[in-house]
Amino acid sequence: MSLMDISKIFSLLQPKEEDQDGEQSQALNNAVSSDDVALLSRLLSQDTYRTCINARSGWGVPVTPLRTAAALGHLRCLELLLEHGAEIDSLDVKAQTPLFTAVTGKHLDCVASLLKSGADPNGSQYNNSSPLLIAAREGDVEILRELLRYGAEVDVKPKVPEWAANSSACRGPLYLSAVYGHLDCFKLLLLHGASPDYNCTDERMLARIKQPKTVLEVCLRYGCGVEYVQTLIDFGADVYLPTLIVDKSTKQNEALGVLLQQRVCPRSLMSQTRLAVRKLIPFPDKAASIDSLDIPLILRNYLKHRPNETM
Incomplete structure (x- = not known):
């Protein structure tokens, strides 16, 4: 991220002069906070309020009405704001979009509505996290399914400068779903094309990491169990890549046995054909x-x- 990028972030988040006395904006936010759709509709019927629909207001961290609706899960208010032209990917002070806050709040209906209306499923390029990473970590399989249906990236993309890269920089949604024990999410990500080896397809990024760990290694290290290892094998993981570290974990020993067996027994022709297709x-x-x-x-x-x- 260059200094120009940082300057752009701050310019996006700075309040405009006309927003300083945001009484109209605060009124919109209050209506959304109380989920008063009728009041919000009356306000938005007036030009003075419609012009403030994307203004930020509130104590502490100023936010737009759409961000408030997404964070609280107030679907009817959210849809009304979108109908009146609310900026769908507006950023808060953390460079989080309304979609990001809806995913964080586990509001599936708001997530679906935002995506259907054109929200970027990957969130903001200025935020080091993404809606998909949050859903994978929390095990929200239905939200994850919606994000993937609208084209969210299944493999991690570098969002940090080169000097800040480390071994955790390429641990994407597949890693998180395994470590936190969300098998349904783990399988769903692989079904949508997540890389079964590093969960990262950026060669430059991998080259910056001294000893990148495969997903198989992570599954063995955290004792994820046989089903995770077998699923990775079924989806084409390279069984010869991991450096094997054996401990006393029963789960790991069972999973390790599956991996070692696969190293001496090549995949069947049907399995290889499925991977190719x-x-x-x-x-x-x-x-x-x-x-x-x-x-x-x-x-x-x-x-x-x-x-x-x-x-």
């Missing part, structure tokens, strides 16, 4: 693309890693 299917909605293929249902389910489903 999935690589050719476009993102982000891989499941829909698979469903459109003119092949038997049992094969479509196999491509979606659901071999036992027939309906």
